[in-house]
Structure formats: C-alpha cells, structure tokens
Amino acid sequence: MLAQDQAFKAMVENSSDVIAVVDRAGRIVYESPTVSQVLGYKPEEMLGRDITDFIHPEDLDRVSRTYGFLAQAPGSSVETEVRFRHKNGTWLQLEGRGRNLLDTPGINGILVNYRDVTAIRRQQQDLADMVAEYRFVADNIADVIWRADSTLRLNYISRAVTKQLGYSVEEALSMKVSELFTPDAYDVVVRAANELLDQPDTEWAVFELKHPHKDGAIIWTETTCRIVRDKEGRPKAILGVARDITDRKKAEDLLQRHHEALEEEVTARTAELVSANNQLRKEIEERIEAEKALQAAKEFAENLIETANAMVVGTDNTGNIIIFNQAAENITGYTREEVLGRNYFDLIVPRDRYPYVWEKFKNSHAGIIPRRMENPIVNKSGQERHVMWQNSSLHAQGKVVGILAFGIDITERKRAETRLERAFKREKHLHEHMEELVKERTRKLLETEQRFRQVADNTPDIIASFDLEQRHVAVNKTVIEMMGLKEEEIIGKTFQDLGTPEEVTRQWTSLQMHVIESGQSITAETSMSTPQGPRFFELLVNPIRDESGTVTGTTAIARDVTERRRAEEDLRQLSRRIVQLQEEERTSLARDLHDEIGQTLTFLSLQLERIRRASPEEMRGNIVEAKNALAETIRNVRDLSHALHPSQLEIGLAQAVTDLRNRFVTESEIDLKLEHAIPGLVPPQVALALYRIVQEALTNIVRHSGADRAKIQMRESDNIIELIVEDNGVGFDPKTVGRSIGLTGISERARSLGGEYHLDTRPGAGTRITVRLPMTGHQA
DSSP states (O other), rough: HHHHHHHHHHHHTTTTTTEEEEETBEEEEEEOOTTTHSSSSOHHHTTBBBBGBBBOOOGGGHHHHHHHHTTSSOOOOEEEEEEEOOOTSSSEEEEEEEEEEETTTOOOEEEEEEEEOOHHHHHHHHHHHHHHHHHHHTTTTTSSSEEOOTTEEEEEEEEEHHHSSSHHHHHHHSSSSSSSSSSHHHHHHHHHHHHHHHHTTTEEEEEEEEEOOOSSSSEEEEEEEEEETTTOOOOOEEEEEEEEEEHHHHHHHHHHHHHHHHOOOOOOHEEEEEEETTTTHHHHHHHEEEHHHHHHHHHHHHHHHHHSSSSEEEEEESSBBBOOHHHHHHHHHOOOOHHTTTTTHHSSSSSTTOHHHHTTTTGGGOOOOSSSEEEEEOOTTTTTTEEEEEEEEEEETTEEEEEEEEEEEEEHHHHHHHHHHHHHHHHHHHHHHHHHHHHHHHHHHHHHHHHHHHHHHTTSSSSEEEEEEHHHHHHHHHHHHHHHOOHHHHHOOOOTTTOOOOHHHHHHEEEEEEEEOOOOOOEEEEEEETTTEEEEEEEEEEEEETTTTTTTEEEEEEEOHHHHHHHHHHHHHHHHHHHHHHHHHHHHHHHHHHIIIIIHHHHHHHHHHHHHSSSSHHHHHHHHHHHHHHHHHHHHHHHHHHHHHHHGGGHHHHHHHHHHHHHHHHHHOEEEEEEEEEOOOHHHHHHHHHHHHHHHHHHHIIIIIIEEEEEEEEEETTTOOOOOOOOOSOOHHHHHHHHHHHHHEEEEHHHHTOOOOEEEOOOTTTTTEEEEEEOOOOOO
C-alpha cells in the first residue's frame, strides 16, 4: 500500500494538470505542486483558504450551485470552466473536473483536476474574429468571391452573387456549377481548372466568362482564379473573384461596331472617289458627305469614350497621350490638359519603379503589345492604383500609329485579395498550431491514461466496465487474477458466459440494469462463497455517458471488506468487554467504599457516642482509637482518589511518575529504575495518558511478569514524547494470550492521541512496551 501511495503521489506531482482537494466547507486542503506553474501560488499559500477567494465574481453564483450539487452527491462528478485569479492579479480560464470523494478514506473531500485553457480559448476567439473579418470583407464588396473543391463543387460564395446573378447564396450553393455558366463558358472553366490543377507552378489565371442571370439575361464577368494547395503542394481548393464587366463588354462591342462601320465607310468612300475621279464635283460632294459622316462617327466615338465607365487612354507609337477620358481623369487625378502630349509611361508608370511594364511595351511601335495586362500606376497624389487593361493597336495605312487601352480600376479588389490571402495564411498558421496542440494534448492524455491504468492495475479493488449488453469492456489485474483467465478471454463476455454462479450473476445484472435505466450511481453490498469461507464486498456501479449525455455502459468497483467486517466485529466485542470491566471496576470501588471506609466511619460514629458518654479517664483512650481510625480512613480515601485521578500531575508529569515509581518500589520490592528528560510543561491529556500507561504497565509487571528488575524511560524530541517500560520477566506469546484488556487500553490511549504503540515480547525474554505521543495531543 505504501508503494501504491508513493506511486500515486509521484503521478499527481508530475502531472501537467493541477490536482486539488476541497473539503465540504469549500476550503482548500491540498494542492499539487503544478499549481505554481499554472497559478503562480505555492501550494502552502492556498491551503486553508476558501476556494471562492480566487473565483471571478461573475462566476461565483454558477460555481456555488455546482459545488452545492456535487457536495450532496457522493461519487458524482462534474466538468466546468471558470475564471480563476492568478497570483499576479490576472484572470485565467481554467477547465476542470470535480469528483465527490468526501466519504473516501484518505481523501475526504472534493477531488478537483484542472488545467489552464486560457491560450486555447484566446486562439479560438482570434480564429473566430479572423473568420468574421474575412466574411465581412467578402460579403461587402461588389465582386463575387467563391470557393470550390478540386471537383468544382462550390462550398462558399459571397452575398454579392444576389446582386450579380439574382440568386440567393443558398440557391447558388445548391446549384450545379454548370448551371452558373453558359455552356461555352463552362467548357472554358473545366479546361482551365484542369490545367491549373495539373500545373503546380501555375497559381492563378484570369478569364472573361458569360453567366445566365436568374431573369434570363446574360452577364459577363472577369473572373480571377487561384489554386489553394496544402503543405505538400497538393491542390485542395479553388478560390475565385468575379467582377461584373457587362457594361464594359457592351461598350467595347459598340465601339468595335462603330469602328468597323467607320472603316467600311472610309473604304466605300475611297472606292467611290477612285471610280468617280472624272466627276470632280460629284467627288467633292461625296467627300463632303463622307467628312460629315466621319465627323459624326468621330463625335459619337469621342462621346462614347468620354462617357465610358472605364479608363480610355490612347497613345501614339512613342507613348505620348492623345486620348484621355473623364474616367482616366478621375482615377489618375490628372486633367486632360495636363497629360495630352506627355509620355504616358514617364507620367504614371515610372521606369525606375515598374521596369517590367516598360519591357512589355518596348516593341509597341511594331504592333507587339500585350492584349490583356494588369499593372499598377501612380496617380497625381503619389498613391498606387492597380488597373486591369485591355489593349489594342491603332492602325493607319497599314502601320501601327498608337495604342488604345481600356482600363478598369481593380485596386479595391487587389486589396481584398491581399487581405483574403493574409487571412488564409493566418487561418493556415492557426490550424497548424491547433493541430500541434491537439497532438500534444493527445500525447499527454495517453500518458495520463497509462498512469491511471497502472493505478487501476495496482489496486486490490475489482474494477471493470461493461457495455449496455453487460459484456466486459475493460478489467484490471485484480479481476484477471481472481478469475484465473487471460484478459482477452474476459473481454466481450458476460458473467453468464464466464460461468459465474447464478446468484452473483443475477445480483450484478440487476444492479447494472438499474444504473442503465435510471442513469444514477448505486452502491450495494454482496457476499461470495470461497474455499476460505464467505467474503464480503462493497459495490459501486456508475453510468458511463457519451458526449451527448446518453448512457453507453457502466463501471463497477468492488472492494473486499471481509477483514474490515471482522475487525468491526472484534471491536464491538472489545467494546462490550471494556464496558463489562468498567462495571466491574465500579463494583470494586463501591465494595471498597462499603467494606473499608463505610465500616471505619461506622466505627468512628460508635466511638464518638462512647466519648460522649465516657468519663474523662475513658475518653482519652476512645479519642486515640478514633484518631487512628480516622487516619486510616483518610489514607484509604487518598488511595481511591489517586486511583481515580492522579493529583501529582498538577505539579508535573515527571514528578507524578517519580512518585508512582517510589510507591511501586515500596510495595513490590522490584528494582525499578526511572530515566526521564522531558520539558516541564506537557499538555494535560498527554500527561494523563502517559501516567495511566505507566500505571497499567507497572500493574502488569507485578501481576504477570515475575520480574525482579524493570526500567522506565521518558524523553522528548521534535515535539514527540517517547515512553519505554521494560522488564526481565518471563515474557509471553501475544498470539496465545489474545487481546489483553490492559494492553488494549494502552494501545487505545496512544492511538486516540494520534500516537504509536509497539509491543516486543516472547516467552523467556521479558517484555518491552514503547509508546510515542505528539506533544500536541490531537484527538484522532
């Protein structure tokens, strides 16, 4: 048992969790050393203090109700979280489990196992805040943000889909991806997705796609797709941002049609001029008409360019600005007058800052320009803006004379993408951190489970758990040794399968069914016949619940209390014998009072009557006889009083024992030595106990030992008084003598004051009694 206690103590002191014991009144009576690491207090700083001194005021009412319920339900347990004050004044979030062991010897309190979960709760809150921020950004920008798995199944889409395509978020998520695109656009999406997924080096791509609106209209979007990969580089999702470019596409289409119409008109007019060269007037008239049409078309085109929602910038083949519409003025901050004739690249795309843009346009005079491009620009105030460009060459007489570019300001989208990417990185980091925490927690739980398994396997109690069919799920070594079977031969079997006696099987089955049906723990006592005789057991059957609180099985603990019952029976018999001896002692005291003191007092009464009637000569003799009788009576009364209460203790234990030794030597003629080294002040209950023990030991020496020498030693060290009484008598065998009333009285006096009692004797070797009592004299 000592080894088990040491093992349990080592397990508690080396646990990463804090283990505490709180008494029924809520005072802390034990804290494991781990409390210093978690709360900053030394264990002794918390002992004796009310646990509510450390609990956050807002949690007090809930904790008080929980503790009150737990204290009224022996064997029950609860789990809770509470804010607990650290020694430095901060509040920590603790997660713990309390179990009512108030009736368990050696614990006698509420056993609490708790740990610090403050960091985990903060990380969970940070993750929730980050997700909320991400969703706020995604749900409040005009572009549609969506996320799909590698099979193109949508698992997220922002609320902007309602404004863009007319569908609610729920409708969009329930639709097939193919229903959100026109057939030709869906083919593009599938091919592009496969290419992106198969090319690890490609991270993103941009597409112009058509979508059917809920009302039947066709919507154009510019969709940017990005592949999200795991740590091994495997694709796990596709992230997309779709911007509505329907108006831009209509403007481009209209501008293209007018441009084509203009070219056709010029061609027709040129042909007419060539064919009608001989009719100058007609040619002039037709030219005038053509110029009017061209002017009208030019004015229409210029008006279209000026009112377009996108930037329209035109340059000659040297990069000088020749077209600059209102949208361009709004985005760049420059007026048309400030930029016309100035080099576009020098003005808003400085070479030293964006050399790659210059590189892409260095061959623009030859018609080699990027059709689509995304690049930053610098506005007049020095701020950077991001623009998505659609470029085309301007031709005249078969030569490239400039560039016409349509630009959409995507600065906000880029910022949203940056925030989104940053949020995903934070999410990934937190996810990896949480995985590490889970792994570490799992490892610690496994270690704890192993330690508690060792505790269960080293306890003499029977411990087993059962499923709802009353089959064994787990057993400790005590069960295995008692049944004489291997563990695998027990697991999965019922008591009936294992051939357990029918009466025992019926009782266990009844108890387990009661616990399963009621969901409450139950205790009972049972007995079992063995070759050594009947054995008695105390049973505790508890329900096992899953996370939802449903009972999924039972756990049973059976403790062999046979020896305790026998000890209790012996104690009852001993108590009856002590009561009998007390009655005998009272009878003897009454007899002494009647036979000796009563007769002497009667004699004194008669003598006084004689003195009253006697002559002066006779009176003298009667008075002497009466005086002698009175002196004898006083001695008898003193002896009885001393037997009942030693008045010498009032002057000190050492003097009282010395007087007792002197009377013993005078009456017994045994050589008795006394050695003592004790302080002058000894607590009254300790002094009385030691005096009575010496008195009883000397009485036994006179009556039973046959010794001619004896010795008494008393000494004090470290607040412990040690008493040794020994003789050189015949000794005895304690097993054959049985429980002596005198020795039992000595043992009970020592244990009642929290002390120790040892008897060393054997036949022919004398007897030695050793008693050690604490100076405090605490009653056990």
